[in-house]
Amino acid sequence: MMLCHVSNLNRHLQTRDQTLSRIKSNIELLVATNGGNRAVVIPHSMGVLYFLHFMKWVEAPSPMGGGGGPDWCAKHIKAVANIGGPFLGVPKAVAGLFSSEAKDVAVARAIAPEMLDSDFLGLQTLRHLMRMTRTWDSTMSMLPKGGETIWGGLDWSPEDGFECKSKKRKTNDSEVSKDVHGEPVEVNPEPVNFGRMVSFGKDVAEAPASNIEQIEFRDAVKGNNLAHSNTSCRDVWTEYQELGWGGIKAVSDYKAFTAGSIIDLFNFVAPRMMQRGSVHFSYGIADNLDDPKYGHYKYWSNPLETKLPNAPKMEIFSMYGVGIPTERAYVYKLSPQAECYIPFQIDASAEGGDENSCLKGGVYMSNGDETVPVLSSGYMCAKAWRGKTRFNPSGSKTYVREYNHSPPSNLLEGRGTQSGAHVDIMGNFALMEDIIRIAAGATGEEIGGDQVYSDIFKWSEKIKLKL
Known part of the structure; x- marks a missing residue:
């Protein structure tokens, strides 16, 4: 999903609301026609930011939002499987x-x-x-x-x-190397x-x-x-x-x-x-998420200036490739x-x-998927949303699922069935299996919980953010 600039602000808001209203209607229809089973939403790349925006919009009262109320996400969404999400920008x-x-x-x-x-x-x-x-x-x-x-x-x-x-x-x-005489030398x-x-x-x-x-x-x-x-x-x-x-x-x-x-x-x-x-858009960190100013839509695509929905049974996945400079x-x-x-x-x-x-x-x-660094894709689910925090007050469960990049071994594989690249990961067999299992009803724990190859948890501990 991608929103392009339109010069007239009212026209921009009208286009935005029409797009978000269609998403809301489609999810409601999906749930209604599937026996009340909640939907699994799979945003990719920039769509991750806009679905984050959507979850705030759908809760918010009209005319700023979709009027769905504070329990809309809890009633309609089982899981959000974010693929290659640039949560914190690039x-x-x-x-x-x-x-x-x-x-x-x-x-x-x-x-x-x-x-x-x-x-x-x-x-x-x-x-x-x-x-x-x-x-x-x-x-x-x-x-x-x-x-x-x-x-x-x-x-x-x-x-x-x-x-x-x-x-x-x-x-x-330090790295041990050798000089011209074959003697070991330390290289920092x-x-x-x-x-x-x-x-x-x-x-x-x-x-x-x-x-x-x-x-x-x-x-x-x-x-x-x-x-x-x-x-x-x-x-x-x-x-x-x-x-x-x-x-x-x-x-x-x-x-x-x-x-x-x-x-x-x-x-x-x-x-x-x-x-x-x-x-x-806004790029800061909220001191007080209950401040009424964060009810404005410009904050809704920044996970550091907005709360996840009140949906304790909804699961959030960060699914992304690693191992590519x-x-x-x-x-x-x-x-x-x-x-x-x-x-x-x-x-x-x-x-x-x-x-x-x-x-x-x-x-x-x-480290990253060639477009989004691990830090941006993984930090929110690894730390800032993990458990009950001020960014995730209802305690929705979060999981980090990393896919270690392996390039195609021959031309018959096309872009590769084990690729971790930002776009090519959409053809990654392990990712597709995880998505299918989640859509079929499996929980994050049932698909194996966290799957991590990078140092995202160690890096997350170094970030001194009030949670």
């Missing part, structure tokens, strides 16, 4: 909105810089892509939620100690600061936090003194031409952005985009100036020390 959305890039674009630029850096083909393509994606408010729903509490800061992240190799070691472990693991979601320069990405001197950007004076500046560049969707050199320099001088400063970054570089998006943080640099250009780009020349490094082509990789 760093990939940051790169997409900031520079219209991701790992694939950075790799392509490294292979053929003359194409992507040429004004005729590459730069125009990226500009048009930015104009398009910045009109999709649904993309803004994917920005990381929870700030530094969830994603980490300049000097920590929940995934500290993770290494992009099959055998993981703790942060203080390369530092990975996942909490620095955007760093300007590899040196900043790797430096101790105490060595990073940040110059505040939020109140910096923007200027229009860019070379090649002209009125044709003043596009409401990119907004970059209004930054001027003063604004661009202020961003790069801040050096390192965490999930706590990313939202402020977008408010600075694209204020009109954020003003429009903030009507529909997944975008987690980026090394940036300033772009060469050109007409109407995007001033920031991933530094594809930034590489780690060896083939086991998490840094490849300017992108730091962590």
Whole structure:
């Protein structure tokens, strides 16, 4: 499910309510025609966020909501089997909105810089892509939620100690190598600061936090003194031409952005985009979920600012792939100036020390399904919703079901029957078996409870969130 931006707010709300009303009617019909047996709902990817929104909408009174009342979900839903759910957002959305890039674009630029850096083909393509994606408010729903509490800061992240190799070691472990004479030498693991979601320069990405001197950007004076500046560049969707050199320099001088400063970054570089998006989405953590303001729909797709329904017998599953390097943080640099250009780009020349490094082509990789990091897919069911918490006051049971990625062994398997990739997991036989058993009436305990290959439970314990 995906909602696209429409310029008129009333029209947007009307479209939203029509879509949600159809979902409500379909579930009610399904239950009514199946002997009162409750439905199993299977959202995938962004649909996970919108079904989370739906469960609040259906409870809420009209006209803000669907008028189903506080027990609607308890009466109609047996289980929600979320597949590849970006509950807490994805760093990939940051790169997409900031520079219209991701790992694939950075790799392509490294292979053929003359194409992507040429004004005729590459730069125009990226500009048009930015104009398009910045009109999709649904993309803004994917920005990381929870700030530094969830994603980490300049000097920590929940995934500290993770290494992009099959055998993981703790942060203080050392690797034994050999020198030219064959004698053993200790090699300390390369530092990975996942909490620095955007760093300007590899040196900043790797430096101790105490060595990073940040110059505040939020109140910096923007200027229009860019070379090649002209009125044709003043596009409401990119907004970059209004930054001027003063604004661009202020961003790069801040050096390192965490999930706590990313939202402020977008408010600075694209204020009109954020003003429009903030009507529909929020990215914080609620101090008091009983505050009446959280009755507004803009909070309903953020699991950190809303409660699960009052449905103690409803089960929630997080089902997602693991074992694939997944975008987690980026090394940036300033772009060469050109007409109407995007001033920031991933530094594809930034590489780690060896083939086991998490840094490849300017992108730091962590564990995930190639699109959504484990942290985003798994944390809510592993910790924040586990048992009775303020986010799950009725104590709906939650389960983490991970599927370890195994690529296809031959061409006859197509995309693979054991794939953990974000889309291809839909053809994963183990996932399909779990879904069929749940739909046939099995509980989470009956299908085996949690199935975990990653360190999601260990990482979740590092997150100090009031539950």
